[in-house]
Amino acid sequence: MRVTRSRPSRADTDAGPVAVPAARAAAPADTPDVAPASRGFLARAALITAVLTAAGALLGLVRDQALARLFGAG
Structure with a gap:
């Protein structure tokens, strides 16, 4: 005997608000992109x-x- 479960439709689920990460703050101007040693x-x-x-x-x-x-091929 096979037991199946019905899934609720998307309209029945409450996903709520979606969190969106904030934009990264710009790096300070005095910070070099790549150090000379690297x-x-x-x-x-x-x-x-x-x-x-x-x-x-x-x-x-x-x-x-x-x-x-x-093997004699050369």
Whole structure:
């Protein structure tokens, strides 16, 4: 035996008022967007990521060439 429950229609429910968050206050003018130290950190992190990506691609090429030679396709 299957028991079903009927849901009330939307007209029957009282949702009430919806809270809307207030707009953020603007930051003071003397606050910098990004500190100079964090810009250097970001540049260094980007450089490291680029170098490691290139190294990974080169090592993948070497791996593929070695396997091709091993199995006689190179």
